[in-house]
Amino acid sequence: MKKLLFILAALVLFVSCQTTIAVSYMRPSAVDMGPYRNLAIASVVPDRSFQTPPMWVMAADGHAFGMHVRPGYTASTAENIASYATDELYSTLSSTGFFNLLPPSATDTVLRMGMYGSDISKELRARGYDAVLxxxxxxxxxxxxxxxxxxxxxxxxxxxxxxxxxxxxxxxKQVVSIEYTLTLIDTHTGAIVTRRNFTDTESREGDLDTSWMRLDDVSYLFRSMIRSFSGEIVRYFVPTHAEYDVTLMNNKPENKDAEAAYKSAKDGDIATAREIFLSVWNESGHLPSGYNAALLYAASGDFDSSINLLQEIMGRYSNSDVRTLYRDLQTIKARNEQALTQVSQPYGYVEQESSNSNSVYGFVMGI
Structure with missing residues (x-):
């Protein structure tokens, strides 16, 4: 028993001594919004097939048949949820700082102009917007x-x-589901750039308050689902920061000269730790020091030096950890460069411009 406790204590000490290094990078969005950072956002179109609620909630058995319980929603629920979704979408995209946004109220005004013969895309372009969501x-x-x-x-x-x-x-018992669609239209070509569907289902059940005889408002469930889409929406349209966490390779075989580097890394002094590890690698070919120096290069944002050093290490050693880090950092470097390209494209960048009609807007909005 004492031996087991000693082993467990040693294991805890070993794990606690591991230093985790975070490699920060930019993760590209699923859709390249670089050309469309001048973006108009329309109000959410409510579900046009939404049904007026029944007078009484359905009874699932004979004993509940005569309960006469009022539903937890009204005829205006669809409009109210659409209004909430509009505010949530605009707030979510605005908070990223990535876009120059035309707010929903102003976008809706332009969309209504199409009913009186105006070219919607032309009107949006005249206001400086390259796409409408x-x-x-x-x-x-x-x-x-x-x-x-x-x-x-x-x-x-x-x-x-x-x-x-x-x-x-x-x-x-209440079970609600929603299907929420975002469609991006290029105002220069009239083409649909992308369309993304978000779906979710939530349920709630509990004791029936027979003194009230009305179910709880289902709007809470719909608002919860709308909020849950926000993270996905950001990742779909906006490059985001991400982290890749890796622990330093242990000092095995032990090299006394590398001990100061481990301490510096644990204290958060990445630059000093990297230089010590690199020096030990160059002088002795100590594998953990070379690996750790490469990792700390990446943590400093220098992916090229990191990858070059890992290639040098792989020329001398066959090690699965080195190969894994090399492969992962190549992927991270490529994704980071893609995201930076999305961010650095100038506002108003478009490849072509052509005449278009309002039919695409009516199709997307279901009118």
Whole structure:
């Protein structure tokens, strides 16, 4: 038992002594929005097929049939959720600082001008916007029900006879789902650049308050799903910061000259640690020092020096950790360069311009 405790203590000490190095890089967005950083955002189009709620919630069994419980939504729920989604989308994209945005109220004004013969794309270009993002809730589904669960109670009368009495407890269940579509239109070509669907389902159930006889508002569930899309939306349209975490290679075989580098790295002095590791590698060919120097080059943002050093190490050693780091850093370097290209493209960059009609807008908005 003492031996086991000693091994566990040594393992904890070993893990705690590991120093993790974070390699920061830019992760490119799924869609290159470099040409479309001047972006107009329309208000979210509500679900046009949304049904008026029934007078009473459906009963799932005979005992709940006569409950007469009011639904947890109204005819205006679709409009209210669309309004909330509009605010959430604009706030999400605005907070990235990546775009020059035309807010929904102004974009909607231009879209309405198309009803009176104006060329929507031309009007948006005249205002300096290269693309318009049209969000639409294509489906909102709400299923509600109330049901009963029997609770058996026993009691004894004055003559000692036992009786069973059935008491019913009442519960409700709400299941909601949403399909949310974002469509990006190039105002110079009238072409749909990309379309992305987001879908989710949430449910809620609990005790039915028979004194109130109305279900809780389902808007909370829809708002929760709308918020959950925000992270995906940012990653889809905006380059984001990311980290690749790797632990330093252990000092095995031990090299006394490298110990100061491990301490510097643990204290957060990356530059000093890198130079010591590099010196030890150059003088003795100490594999862990070479690996760690390459890792710290990457942590400093110098991917070229890191990859070159790893190639040098692989020319002398066959080591799986070195090969893995080399492969991963090549991928990270390529992704970082792609993201930086997306960020550095000048505003207003377009490849072509052609005449177009308003038909694409009507198609996307479902009108």
């Amino acid at each position: 049209i969000p639409r809730i294509t489906d909102m589904t709400i299923n509600e029900s109330v049901y009963s669960v029997p609770d058996y109670e026993w009691w004894t009368d004055s003559e000692g006879f036992e009786h069973r009495e059935v008491v019913y407890d009442y519960y409700y």
